Amino acid sequence: MKLSTRGRYGARLMIDLAAHYGKGLVLLKDLASRQHLSAKYLDQLMLSLRRAGLVKSKRGVKGGFQLAKPPEEIRLLEVVEAVEGPLDLVDCVAHPEGCPRSRKCVTLEVWEEVGREIRQVLARRTLADLAQRQQQKEGAPF
Amino acid sequence: MKLSTRGRYGARLMIDLAAHYGKGLVLLKDLASRQHLSAKYLDQLMLSLRRAGLVKSKRGVKGGFQLAKPPEEIRLLEVVEAVEGPLDLVDCVAHPEGCPRSRKCVTLEVWEEVGREIRQVLARRTLADLAQRQQQKEGAPF
DNA sequence: CAATTTGGCTACTAATTTTGTAGACTATCA
DNA sequence: TGATAGTCTACAAAATTAGTAGCCAAATTG
Numbered sequence: 441m442k443l444s445t446r447g448r449y450g451a452r453l454m455i456d457l458a459a460h461y462g463k464g465l466v467l468l469k470d471l472a473s474r475q476h477l478s479a480k481y482l483d484q485l486m487l488s489l490r491r492a493g494l495v496k497s498k499r500g501v502k503g504g505f506q507l508a509k510p511p512e513e514i515r516l517l518e519v520v521e522a523v524e525g526p527l528d529l530v531d532c533v534a535h536p537e538g539c540p541r542s543r544k545c546v547t548l549e550v551w552e553e554v555g556r557e558i559r560q561v562l563a564r565r566t567l568a569d570l571a572q573r574q575q576q577k578e579g580a581p582f
Numbered sequence: 583m584k585l586s587t588r589g590r591y592g593a594r595l596m597i598d599l600a601a602h603y604g605k606g607l608v609l610l611k612d613l614a615s616r617q618h619l620s621a622k623y624l625d626q627l628m629l630s631l632r633r634a635g636l637v638k639s640k641r642g643v644k645g646g647f648q649l650a651k652p653p654e655e656i657r658l659l660e661v662v663e664a665v666e667g668p669l670d671l672v673d674c675v676a677h678p679e680g681c682p683r684s685r686k687c688v689t690l691e692v693w694e695e696v697g698r699e700i701r702q703v704l705a706r707r708t709l710a711d712l713a714q715r716q717q718q719k720e721g722a723p724f
Numbered sequence: 725c726a727a728t729t730t731g732g733c734t735a736c737t738a739a740t741t742t743t744g745t746a747g748a749c750t751a752t753c754a
Numbered sequence: 755t756g757a758t759a760g761t762c763t764a765c766a767a768a769a770t771t772a773g774t775a776g777c778c779a780a781a782t783t784g
Contacts, residue, residue: 500781642752
């Protein structure tokens with residue numbers, strides 16, 4: 441019941457990109473060194489984020505990454521689902537037909553409800569919110 | 583971000599025990615065959631549930647298991663946490679001192695909030711609720 | 725156009741976690 | 755005292771996650 445590194449790193453990555461929004465492209469290696477993460481691994485996360493339509497990239501000498509839309513329009517939920525896959529507590533929520541018990545399963549309903557709740561919390565936060573809070577914290581003494 | 587089999591089986595186990603509450607001890611092997619699970623694996627889950635004070639057991643010839651308190655007083659949250667451990671999305675919620683970033687980490691707050699929400703949903707359901715719903719569903723045509 | 729930079733993508737390996745099994749031990753009852 | 759049934763630790767197999775390697779494709783610059 442833990443978020444994997446993909447979700448955690450993905451969130452940090454996108455908040456970083458949000459902080460640089462409107463200031464041109466950001467290099468993957470800069471992102472990696474700022475966040476103390478392996479560039480090669482971030483590379484993979486970027487693949488997912490790009491395919492989900494959350495970041496745009498440009499290759500070659502003056503290349504880099506940037507958010508595909510303003511940080512106000514990107515919710516943390518989208519980011520996490522892009523890199524982690526659907527946020528359900530159990531697979532049978534998405535594929536109830538695979539389980540013969542699903543029709544008579546009381547716990548299934550509960551797992552569904554928890555999933556909805558998780559998505560709601562994550563959908564409340566946009567990258568703009570988070571980037572702003574981040575900046576406030578940076579300024580604080582510690 | 584999935585619940586493991588421990589949480590899923592644990593819930594089914596306890597709902598089964600709730601349905602038999604007040605009717606004497608239940609044998610592990612009966613529990614296992616009713617739920618189509620390995621007795622040896624359930625054995626382990628029972629260990630956790632007993633240590634958490636949720637079930638009582640008796641050894642020997644007329645032994646078996648039963649809930650340690652009435653089903654109305656056991657919440658799904660207790661069951662899941664007993665077999666899965668603390669329901670936090672990230673470890674740094676429980677151990678922020680291990681991460682140098684924790685003080686300035688904006689995502690930490692979000693993960694904490696999600697954790698609270700998950701616990702709230704699971705705390706709303708008691709084993710009595712679930713066992714009753716279960717019985718209703720059993721009776722239904724399909 | 726050739727060299728260099730930077731992202732795109734696939735495949736693989738290593739580490740970790742999850743899922744289960746084996747087996748020896750202990751209590752209880754007839 | 756022998757059979758039954760829970761207790762507990764350790765181990766093994768399977769699955770998932772985390773991270774690396776390496777080659778390809780596009781853009782820029784000289």
